[in-house]
Amino acid sequence: MSVTTFLTRTHGRGRLDWTDWLSYAYLLVGLFTMFAPILWLVMSSFKTESAIGQFPPTFLPYSQKSVTVQGHEKPLPLFLTKTESGELREMAQVRRIGIMATMVDPAKPETEIRVNINDRKPINELQFAGNNYTDLFGKFSFGKYLWNSVFITVVATLLTLLINSMAAFALSKYQFRGQKAVFMLIIATLMIPPTIILVPVFLVINSVGLLNSLWGVILPAIATPTGVFLLRQYMLTIPDELLEAARMDHASEWRIYWKIILPLSAPALAVLAIFSVMWRWNDFLLPLIVLSKPEFFTLQLALNSFQGELNTQWHYLLAMTVITLIPITLVFAFLQKYITTGIASAGVK
């Protein structure tokens, strides 16, 4: 079967009609709209400070070439210059006063000529400013922010998995008095977004002395109702006979939970883990309230505070932004299937 037959196989009719072309056009526009801004971000993050300030901006990170000239300490910027004789030469600029620039031939540094600034054009080359990224760790305690985010995300996810699965286990495999009420209560919590209890949550965290502590951001977030619901739904499908057999084998309940329920719930745990990583990595409002000392900032808080202070240092800000979005992009690239199936099944709720 030819390639064209394969490509035009739509509608079961074997012919592409205008609605198909329109659909693909729409999808391409969507692709551009969704990814072009991110691509622009990444490209810009590699621009040097001077290139960032250029207007109009270029797509690729170009920066003006510079050359070391004998007799001058710092490298001099290179221009394509029109000399008095009318020929175009590559010359380095020593200084510029007003509309006149003093240029030298890099090979013959003694001969200086003066030209009008309009007679020269900067020579650009591709320059990837990797130092935007490396400087972050040196100058800006970026490593600390990264560590804070990672710590919060990992610890919170582990704890979330632990206590949510314990609760889901209790609600799916046991019958105890008040069980239904507990379940209803947990579901009701789904309807209470954190935004409406900001002030008292702040009080509680303060009262237990967890203000300006990473634990103050971890602990309030780990009892997710979505997680309990998801895991419970999954655990309901584990046959009760397995537990009964284990009990006959004198296994304690904790052992049953740890050795039987948890391993069997691995797929649901994986989905919850991905969600939890997403939620905790992207958390903003609660950390904003709880963490006011810079050494405790997460990446998100750091990004926010930097764009206030360092409004002009976009090259660093952009690099930070790119680093912040890498982990979630990796999760997306490798685990997309888990995420979409997890949402589709949760959406059925």
Place this chain on the structure above:
Amino acid sequence: MATLDLQRIVKSFDATTILHGIDLAVKDGEFVVFVGPSGCGKSTLLRVIAGLEAPTSGDIRIDGQNVNDISAAHRGCSMVFQSYALYPHMSVYDNMAFGLENIGVPKAQIESKVSAAATLLRLGELLQRKPTQLSGGQRQRVAIGRSIVREPKLFLFDEPLSNLDAELRVSMRAEIRELHARLKATMVYVTHDQVEAMTMADKIVVLRAGKVEQVGAPLELYNRPLNTFVAGFIGSPRMNFLPVALLPDEARQGGHALVPQGTHTIGLRPEHAQIANDGPIAMQVSSVEQLGSTSLLHGKVGADTPFEMVLNGQTSTRGGDTVRLGLSTAHLHCFDSQGLRL
């Protein structure tokens, strides 16, 4: 009411070919049944006729007009789906009216057509109900009503009775036949059940692996199957096939030969087998089922060829007995080594 002509219809999906060149002519007002085992392509053929699939090559003519390039909506066919495909959010009335609304029929006319169809199918009381509130048989009738209302040239049925229980199936069979007689419409009906085919069709098309094995009236297929496949497919219980070697030499050759030269397999329907004390072949009976009005004998002939016999009334033969079979040429079907009728 229309004629249907299929010429060299081939249908392939990617590398797999489902239909290998089907030719067929259906007369105006005929009730044609496509029958065959699963995967023979009967549903695919129906969908090609309907316009839901385009043939890879070949021509379809409805009433003499080539409809290859005409979309399903405008071919003048209507279809009753196996799952009925009723719109669950619309009432029975709306389900039936939908097709007419789409082509811009005025409301008053829609009303009269729908109520006519509803009366015909005894759906009058149910017009305001939703499909989920109806029984399987009622939903069936709504699906049929939906196709009647459009007064199509061709009625298409895709295994409509397979989701019904046995009793309902029998009564619905009769109803569909009655409908056909009333409307005098051309109907193409797909089923895997040969009993439905035999009882309902004016003409049966037997399909296997995308090819037409035989076309003919039901009794013609029963009495003169053109090959072993059709012979074994039509008729229940299934025809017995015996290798010709089981016959003694004098029955095979010479003036008193029971079978022509070149015969490789003999076919004999269980209901045509008789016990004859001087018959040429012996049958070892293994079990006997007595139904009161008929008796069903299971056993073997020759070394290990299975054989079944249906006798009228009750019999004294028991399992373990040996009986001799009488063969009369009238009821012997002879097939060559390719399985074709001689």
Place this chain on the structure above:
Amino acid sequence: MHWLTRLMGIFFNLFEPLFRLGQRVLGVSRIGWLFVAPNLMVFGLFTFLPILINFVYAATGGVKLMPFERPFTGVENFGILFECRNYFDIQTCRKDVFWRAIFNTAKFSVIQVVLMVGFSLVTALVLNRKIIGRGFWRGVFFYPVLLSPVVVALIWKWLLQSQGVFNAALVATGNEPIGWLTDAGWAFFWTVFVSIWAHMGFYTLILLAGLQAIPKDMYEAAEMDAASPWRTLRRITLPLLMPNLIVVLVLAMIRAVQIFDEVFVLTGGGPGSATTFIVQFIYQTGFAEQIHLYGLAAAASLVLALGLMLLTFVQLRLTKASEAGQRAR
């Protein structure tokens, strides 16, 4: 990874005696309580307790954080929020920022939800066709959903800079650059656009799942019924999708009303209070102003909570109504 299993083993052994003891004391069935306890404790401490305390804050004044150090003021906080000389002129209100925030939030929610669900629906309809690489395209629209709101805001802030790409394009075509985030009208527009950009993929997924649940032969029957694609969409597809659509609309609305993160980083609520929404008002009042007015913030939170409860109530009613109309498939 060997150390990981060792670690987990240690963890396991740590808790087992505790649970064995609990099992002996409580019995097998009541041990369920022990398993659900940690979750309940966290809920209790960080969700239920705060709900109760919220009312205390709303009913007290002063500037102290500790509830028992705050003087009881009854409904005075609500009074302050709602006090206006002329209810048709926001400027005459005592807390005009509150009213502006409510108005902005309402305007934003309606516009954003309608547009976003519209785009999501169209995208879901397109993705429901026989598209090559559907999984890829689905991922394309879904990717921004995963990005943190801060990252999303910064991506767009960079594009909308006075020296950014958008203005470069304007200048290149001979126009004047626009202060995208400094003009009140444009700033509002971009909050709507950016939040649609960041969230539509999620709802597209849900609607796509709903579309794929519609049996294929329904479309074939409609085709045999001479239904044009437009009529099929209007009379078959959309009515069958309605339950999903309602869920999506209400979910989106609930989320839109609480918008904060990306707007805060993108515009900071400005210019002025043109893009200040209700959650930002709560945050500002309680945490960002010179004086932390916890009481007012709590009162405003309760107003928001009331709005959300109404929305959830509407959702339940609408879902019941649409299910009654359909009586399952």
